[in-house]
Amino acid sequence: MMDLFNILLLVFAVFLGGIIVSLMDGLKQKKLIKIMLAFSGGFLLSIAFVHFLPELYESESKYSIGLFILIGFLIQLFLEYFSGGIEHGHIHIHKNQRIPWALFISLSVHSFIEGIPLAGDELHIQHHHMSGQSLLLGILFHQTPVAIALMTLLKGSGITNTKSWIILMSFACMTPLGLIFGKLTHNAIDMFSMNILLAIVVGMFLHISTTIIFEASENHRFNLMKLFSIIVGVVLAVVIA
Secondary structure: OHHHHHHHHHHHHHHHHHHHHHHOOHHHHHHHHHHHHHHHHHHHHHHHHHHHHHHHHHOOOHHHHHHHHHHHHHHHHHHHHHHOOHHHOOOOOOOOOOOOHHHHHHHHHHHHHHHHHHHHHOOOOOOOHHHHHHHHHHHHHHHHHHHHHHHHHHHHOOOOHHHHHHHHHHHHOHHHHHHHHHHHOOOOOOHHHHHHHHHHHHHHHHHHHHHHHHHOEEOOEEOHHHHHHHHHHHHHHHHOO
């Protein structure tokens, strides 16, 4: 029952992004994306340092954890070559463009991978309950602004509203599919393997969060609202530790 609830939350986070695009004008969307990304960047960075890195280095696979974190960082760098950086708010709109399949696939791969460790509770991974919730919250907080950016790009490119919603909701299914995959393959995925997958996800989080935070400054000066949003994200992550 909890897994079904989490799946519904993950889908709703993306659906919410589409609704926001439908209800708000472009200028307000842009401001909201920046604030939400700043908050999610602070939250993702904090849960990586406060929750996951200490636990991963306490695991049996501690000797190789750093390598897989680096691999996750590089995987995200590779994926963003195709996504154009939409994960941290870069929207490149070209009128009358075809469906951006490379962007969709790169976002989908990222979402699928980060969904697999959500199955960790069933695999008896050595994470306490609050860390599992931290991973879920980190994904939820980041998916909504990404969904806003994706829907803005799709509609701005002249893709029909129906096709835009189909693409968006297909994207919404990717993290739940990763979670389901983790559940279905729990006999083949042991604690060591799940820790490796989580380390890769942490590396991806570190790339996204640091990029968001560095790009939150304009002309090397932080916007006060963005700085406040980052701090709120950091504090929330620390509080739920």
